[in-house]
Amino acid sequence: MPFLICEICAKSGVLCAACEKKLQEGRITKLEVGLSQTIYKLTKGEVGFERAVELDDTIIILAKKEDIGKIIGRKGAHIKDLSKKFKKQIRVVGTGNLRDSVVEFIAPARVRDINRVYKPEGEVYRIRVDAQDKDKLRMKTEEIRKIIALLTNTNVELVFE
């Protein structure tokens, strides 16, 4: 069970020096701290998540596949609580196989190819999407880029061709 902040901080709702430093250095976000504390409370410390991304009207929580059910809660009870508290829709997405997650974000649009390319400015994770499917994306291109960048820790390029 990955916790982005230490268990004591998740439990107490106050950040220790080490977790505060992580936040200051931008390795975790305020949203992730808030979610960590709330999810800890909701699941009684049973599960954590890996990252969270805030979009216009949705918060995407990335979590290990086996933890998704516990985060969602019985009949979606936790999702309802989280949604009320953070005032956005909540979507929990499984991590694990990176390629599968990427395909899932792009679906129903079809991914033609994924590869890592090296550019002068650094490594780029390039996803080639079928140009015919451009209108099928469920999220804005920029949002998809943001999520995948978090998952891959690299810059992401979406190419339609």
Ligand SMILES: [Zn+2]
């Ligand atoms: Zn801490």
